[in-house]
Amino acid sequence: MDELSQAQLDDPVLKRIRDAKQGVECIGPDDSELKPFAPVWDQLEIRGSQLVRVAPANSDAAQVIQVVLPRALVPGVLKQLHNAPTGGHLGVQKLQGKIKDRFYWPDWFKDVRAWVRECADCGSVKMHGGTPRAPLEQSLTSRPFERIAVDILGPLPETGLKNKYIMVVGDYFSKWTEAFPLPNQEARTIARVLTEEWVCRFGVPQSLHSDQGRNFESKLFRELCELLQIHKTRTTPYHPQSDGLVERFNRTLLTMLTFFVEDNQLNWDALLPYVILAYRSSVHASTSVTPYKVLFGREIVLPVDVMLGLDQGELFASVDDYVTGLQKTLTTVVEAVKRHQSRAAAQQKRAYDFRATCQFYSEGELVWVRNKLRRRGVCPKLQRRYKGPFRVLERLTDVLYRLISVEGGPEKVIHFNLLKPCTSLSAVAAPLTVGSREQARQSLRQHDATWEDTNRIHQRAAETSRSGDARDPAPLHGDAARGGAAAGGPEGRLPGEVDGRGAAEQRVVHQSDATWEDINRSAQRFPETKGSGDSSNPAPLHGEAARGGAVGRGSGGRIPGTVEEPRAVEQRVVRQRRPPAWYKDYQVEF
Incomplete structure (x- = not known):
């Protein structure tokens, strides 16, 4: 046989x-x-x-x-x-x-x-559906030089003056941009040029945004920002879109230089002042005026104006008259820029959010993180597209999440667009411990600071946790909220741990030593969200349903009201689009 x-x-x-x-x-x-x-x-x-x-x-x-x-x-x-x-x-x-x-x-x-x-290998390699795309987050400014962005472009061919890099500095309000040639991208060089060429000319900005380059995250640059009381923010890992002002200008700058560099490409640093003049004297799409006029209240006099003898502006009888006229002009220009920026921001958000596929993650869920790390000698086309799984520790903003690997390690702040739900049951979750709020704030500031003020993030979380709205049941606390180990549930899962059914549909296993009567009472605490949407409590389970008996199979072969394990209540949960871990944000079928 x-x-x-x-x-x-x-x-x-x-x-x-x-x-x-x-x-x-x-x-x-x-x-x-x-x-x-x-x-x-x-x-x-x-x-x-x-x-x-x-x-x-x-x-x-x-x-x-x-x-x-x-x-x-x-x-x-x-x-x-x-x-x-x-x-x-x-x-x-x-x-x-x-x-x-x-x-x-x-x-x-x-x-x-x-x-x-539930195949973990498929989860780390395959891309199911479209690319995740969170709604656009915007931050508008109200005056020139309130918030600036800094980036390093290069390396480029070394010129006769030993320059290999370009430091680009842009103002979020006026769109005024500077480009400084640099021989290197060391923190000392960047700090010196930024102080001498920008701060000494335009003053100290209130906020400075950059990527996660080591030169911008160095101790020297951090001390410079502390000395000048500049609020320093940075992009999240592998998501340069939040530094879009200078990133987009870099592409424009390289395009302009391409037209005029010599064949040996060694004179690009000599061309920088001229192409920057062309940019500053051109109308910006977001403001509908030129960056030059936003700052000086008049249009720049170009060589062509001098050649053709064009009118170079109004003449004033005295300095006082000029100052008075300039104040009126700048007030009008600034108000017009605010209106145009608000209108352009709304239009950009509508266009971007049209393809948004955002589905928020709750605390304790397992996710994959897009692997954009490129290693020498490894072909990117043959490496795994995702790494992890990671557990969601905290949702900082609508698009930013604090994560930690299930195998342990440092916490990371990752953008939603780099995440996808982990549906693998083989992902072993390690017990997690979350430190104090001060430790979390310190970790975010030192390792994973984002464009949003950390103090504002934690203040929002504190206000949410202190809210006394009678409609909101008590939030999850302790190990259940963090997805940590409290006691082993059925099938080796942990209480409150996602068992791999994806972001939209999950099974949450709640450990319970209660009797069927206690389970019946606990079921009444969940609001009835399916059907009419009435917030009244559903009817309790009775008879065979309350005792776990068979009363006929429901959809998908389930038996309504049954519990397969004597020590666990298994409920099928469909999470809504708004993800905070509160009971009222879930639809529960019994």
């Missing part, structure tokens, strides 16, 4: 089917153990020493002989047909096709979908 036949004999359900087919045992019509095989009962046969299903032929396929697979062999078969090199980690349809030609067991197609969905 072969191994498969012996496995069928060792399976108690398949052994009963074999005995029934051979006339050894009589099966009643109400036998619950064999009920899953009822739809294909007439197709089951004993051929040789194996129990098989003879799938009838139809217009799409010929007759197929399927071996009835014991439950004990299902994981091994799925692993061989999907995870092995001969399986290739292909998708659901291809795996279902392989199974359909060879094997049969009840609800096999559901097991195939779950196996592919």
Whole structure:
């Protein structure tokens, strides 16, 4: 007897089917153990020493002989047909096709979908659906030089003056931009040029934004900002879009230089003042005026104006008259810039959010993080696209999340666009501990500071936690809120831990030693959100439903009101789009 036949004999359900087919045992019509095989009962046969299903032929396929697979062999078969090199980690349809030609067991197609969905290797490589795209976050300024952005462009070909880099500084309000050639990008050089060429000319800005370059995160640059009382912010890892002012200007600057550099490309630093003049004297799309006029209240006099003898502006009888006229002009220009920027920002947000696919993550969820790290000697096309999984510790803003790896390590602040839900059950969650609020604030400031003020972030969280709205039940606290280990639940999961059903649909396992009456009372605490949307409490479970008895199967083969484990209440949760971890933000089906 072969191994498969012996496995069928060792399976108690398949052994009963074999005995029934051979006339050894009589099966009643109400036998619950064999009920899953009822739809294909007439197709089951004993051929040789194996129990098989003879799938009838139809217009799409010929007759197929399927071996009835014991439950004990299902994981091994799925692993061989999907995870092995001969399986290739292909998708659901291809795996279902392989199974359909060879094997049969009840609800096999559901097991195939779950196996592919919960495959950790597929989660770290494949990109399902469209790219995550959070709604656009904007920060408008109200006066010139209130907030500036700094970036380093290069390296470029070394010129005769030994310059290899360009330091770009831009003002968020007026769009006035400076470009300084640098021989290197060391923190000392950047700090000196920024102080001498910008601060000494335009004054100290209130806020300075940069990327996460080591020169901008150095101790010297940090001390310079503290000395001048400049609020320093930075982009999140691998998300330069939040530094879009100078990033977009870099592309424009390189395009302009391309037209005028010599063939050896060694004179680009000599061309910088001229191309910057062209940019400052051009109308900006967001302000509808030139950067020069925003600062000086008049248009710049270009060489062509002098050549053709064009009117170079109004003449004033005295300095006082000029100052008075300039004040009126600048007031008008600044108000016009504010209106145009607000209108342009709204238009940009509508265009950007049109393709937004934001689905927020709650505290304790597992996510994958897009792997944009490029290593020497490793082909990017063959490396895994995601790393992790990571656990969500805190939602800082609408688009920023504080994460930590399930294997431990430093905390990170990552943008939503670099995340995707982790649906792998094999992701082992390590116990987590969250320090004090001061430690969290210090960690964010030193390692993962973002464009949003950390004090404002934690103040918002404190106000939320102190809110006394009677409609909001108490938030999750302690290990349950953090997804940490409190006690082992069924199937080795932790209380409050996501079991891998994705961002939109999850099962949350709550540890409970309560009786069925206590479970019945706890069910009443969940608001009835499905159906009419009434906030009244649902009716408690009674009778067989409250005791876990079978009262008929619901959608997806579930039995309403049943609990499979005596120490756990399993509830199917559909999370809404607004994600804070409060009970009222979930729809619960019983």
